Amino acid sequence: MGRLTTLAAVAASLSAAAAQTFQRLGACPDLGCVLPPDQSDFLPGQYFDLRLEVHAPVNGSEAFNGGVPDDKFSVTIAKEGGEAKGVAEFFAIDEPKLETWDFKWYEDLFAQDAGTPSVVNVASRIYRKIALYEPGNYAVTLTYYDGQTTTANWVVRPLATKKKAKNVILFIGDGMTTNMITAARLLGHKSINGKYQSLLQMDQFPILGHQMTHSIDSFITDSANSASALYTGHKSTVNAMGVYVDSSPNFFDDPKVETLVEILKRTWDSAWGAVSTAAISDATPIALTGHSRSRYAYGSLVDQGLNSVTNYSWTNHGGPDVWFGGGAEQFNPGSGSYEGKDYYEAFANAGYDISLNKTSLLELGNSSKALGIFCQSHFPVWLDRNVFTDNLNTFKNDPHGTTSPALDLPGLKEMTLKAIDILHTRGGDKGFFLMSEGASIDKQMHALDYDRALGDLLELDDTVRATVAHLKAIGELESTLILVTADHGHGFDVYGGVDTQYLSSKPSDREKRRAVGTYEMSGLSQYTVPVDGVSYGTGPNFPVNWDPRYTLAQGFSANPDRRENFKVHKSPRKVVSSTPGFAKSDMFVDAKDSPDGFVVNGTLSVTESSGVHSLTDVAVFAMGPCQEMFSGVYGNVDVFYKMASCLGLARPDGKTPADPESGCGSKH
């Protein structure tokens, strides 16, 4: 190992630049920050804000200039081959005022344990609602501290201005990996001698791609940041959407980027909507319109969904033509709603038909805008809505805000088909964009409840199947690009079969593990074998038996401590709880979970109560106009640029046919 002899000496020289458990500010490795940062891409004509920050660390390994940030910094922009100009001059706008603040961060876990934060003073300016029109390479250079520079290289992509798809439907299986798709297929589809007799609908899409999901400043993303990448073409930071994250204390002043529906509305005046089995204020649906670094500002984000950004001049997306999901907390007046207001009323006043249950959903006309909020929080999952239906009574999730259960719930399929009808009617020749999310694939994988997760994956696929059939019926299949993808993964896979009867019968944890059969002893799926007298009534493409003796051995690359018996959990799963006598944040297995199972200790911090997201690329299934663009491997932001190109959203000449104000933001 001769060539490694210098390695030991290196450890001592690790500086804050190598720190990664904590970062001073994502996408800003220097003391000068340009947001959007180096390597950003733009759609021609896409609005954005440009934030500059100069940092002066007061203490810690980066301490500089006595903690006094350079407020005389300057910034220029140059198109490749052109002259560098001051940003205000380039965009023909006024110079924004100087802002200052400070913030704290920890350099590593040792510093956090010791309670010794690093303090940073900041000087900043932000240029708002600007756009670059001419495709090409640009360099933005921040100069500070007497000649230090930070340069951001940007690309304005040369994209299509003509529509190839009238409509785009983007299905997102939240957290849905290829591994889960494979497992769900095994549950819901019968195989004879290794040949499937039916397939998932997504299996039958002609084009397959993989998208890389990582954040701008960490390799694992959350659903806000990844949804935002899909919708804006800009990566951001965990928990953020529609903005790059700055270091200021305000959650709603970060530099914004325009989203697909904002651009679509002002470019083509198309209809748009979102459907989710999560709260509609949850990251994946709300990132279509949200601009905040906090996904948890639910009430404000719902207000942005209805009224667009109101604290700054910004694109008015007109409000969704269709919004169907859960999350009544943000609509009933109270602590969960923006400024305590009644958002059912606000939507009604804006001309929306309001539906609070499946019955009224199905009765909705197709010509008005529609809001459907069917429960508080997220939907109960498909397995509880369709198989273990008694569980529905245990929820206190009535959409009116009482503690009654919501029992008249639509499924993702009913919501999606209704949404298509409304969008098709309202969009007319201008077409539409719809995002439809199977949200609890992710939420139940967090809970390590793989049966509930895979049930919702099958519901998503069933919805895609019905969507294809419905588009065909209304004559829109050929004009609609359909995508089925995910926003990130969970480390999950199936690795064998389990004789649950044998497992239950054994007294010790180690003996129980012999019940796991691998390779040839994994055997055949028993979920597709009919059982006399048992029918779940859930139709084809779902398991005919959810509770066979021989189940799947399913596991996680990361989990909190858990008990495992590999049986379907007839009640929703709770794997850990804090234990009397230990720190409240310390999680141990919950004795009531899988009592006949064995204990698997976790590979995450003991404060973690659920599974976590993973790194893996996720699949993109494509069918329809532009489908060929979605083959191969690319970043999540590329999904945006491909959709935008297919929808002809680029405006290199700055003219948007639908918006007479298109001159806003100078052309260059």
Add this chain to the structure above:
Amino acid sequence: MGRLTTLAAVAASLSAAAAQTFQRLGACPDLGCVLPPDQSDFLPGQYFDLRLEVHAPVNGSEAFNGGVPDDKFSVTIAKEGGEAKGVAEFFAIDEPKLETWDFKWYEDLFAQDAGTPSVVNVASRIYRKIALYEPGNYAVTLTYYDGQTTTANWVVRPLATKKKAKNVILFIGDGMTTNMITAARLLGHKSINGKYQSLLQMDQFPILGHQMTHSIDSFITDSANSASALYTGHKSTVNAMGVYVDSSPNFFDDPKVETLVEILKRTWDSAWGAVSTAAISDATPIALTGHSRSRYAYGSLVDQGLNSVTNYSWTNHGGPDVWFGGGAEQFNPGSGSYEGKDYYEAFANAGYDISLNKTSLLELGNSSKALGIFCQSHFPVWLDRNVFTDNLNTFKNDPHGTTSPALDLPGLKEMTLKAIDILHTRGGDKGFFLMSEGASIDKQMHALDYDRALGDLLELDDTVRATVAHLKAIGELESTLILVTADHGHGFDVYGGVDTQYLSSKPSDREKRRAVGTYEMSGLSQYTVPVDGVSYGTGPNFPVNWDPRYTLAQGFSANPDRRENFKVHKSPRKVVSSTPGFAKSDMFVDAKDSPDGFVVNGTLSVTESSGVHSLTDVAVFAMGPCQEMFSGVYGNVDVFYKMASCLGLARPDGKTPADPESGCGSKH
């Protein structure tokens, strides 16, 4: 849960038909067995054997007919719309003789624990070396026990007879999942603000597909069976290749199916070869020519590789034009070689140039057939060959069979490029087929040694990159279909970053777990950050630092007990060992593995010493002629039919231009 009330009553009615941990005989759920079974596909003109078995269980839940099998069974075959004929008549061959035997199996784990096997008596016939030429649907019906029938529905696929690709190169990353590809990219390629500055070569292939890998009789496969599916278009059973598994005691009498290289040789007389970092007798390379239900019959399989099948009349594949790999045990005369013979001598006598080290490999001419065996067993991995090179001295793997280490080892890239030169020269206008395997992606994932596995994945990708460049240089890029795929998965994913310094510093297992940072605390990859004074000399597309303070949190959905510190293992990893005082088969963590780590207990039988394969679909990257055929989702057998179609291997008229004996096997 009203609709589930009948479920409890059902458990009692579970019969052997629901058994799956053990099976009486895979692909034979009835007492009559047809092999190839129901749902089999065929290339027009592909040779195969047809085995019929009638089972008479003596005891157990299926006991029947006093244990006397019906030896008066009959079998017919009918093309859809045509008349059913006796098989011997249909194929114009003699009726084969009746065979009888018995075998034992366990119905479940309880029966195994109790030592109460079920005994089955068998009557059987086998029709050898037959073929179906005319595309269409066929029904084979076995009639037995006075009117019971078992029907196998077969499809002879209507495939192309014209060559579209002159050459096919099939890269197999053994066990390589999308999750691993994503992780390897993060190790070897630098990203700035979420945008990769370089990509894997496979990322740049235009077409992506997913293949479903399961076995014919279990949903988890091994590498023999899955390789065989890729090479023959027929799924089989774990550990089998080139055959369907029958119940007879002989490992070399099972019904065979013709492989790609056998068909290619007799159809076009093309050159063919195999390259692997495994022993050349290992499943993935040897399944090109092997016909046995035991992948462990290494010596015999190597003999089949040189001499083709010799115990029955069968296609002569002519021997590989190139065979490069490990596995000297099967070549040095002794217990590992077939009949104790010297296979270096046998190959030399057959006209092969023999190379036993990298130096002589590079000096080989391109016009002779070549055998290169560079070590005993499998190759030391890329990380040991290139970074921790001192480890090479610890192997006793000299290709001459001594206990010296093999130190002059080529890499996968050198072997593959040399193989291409030889195949290109020898194939000439007739083209070539090459399989090149990155074998230890799988083998090191079994060992839970993710760094070694991912190093070999990067070596595979580096080989693909060099192959593309080399084909371009010799003018064969446009005429060569290049595929990069896998044979199965391992449940693996990355879920965060780890501060290994913090982990090591903490005294307890639970405290150590706090070192794992998830989401925004996963941070940025430190494997691509140069370290002053450290160079591994491994070039671009590999990590510049294999041992950073901040590593990746990597995990498995299934593992034996293990200790985990998330650091690169400078010596090859051994996670478990049997412990004095316990059953020898019981595995516990090895105290010498990752001593500063924490214990993660396993989710597999305690007798399992390594990780296991998983269910997930694996990716297929395609570039070149016919690339568009490889988009979407399909079975592993379809990879064979797509390659065969691209190579024009179908012979619906029974005429093979290269083989005057093409009339063998009647035409129908």
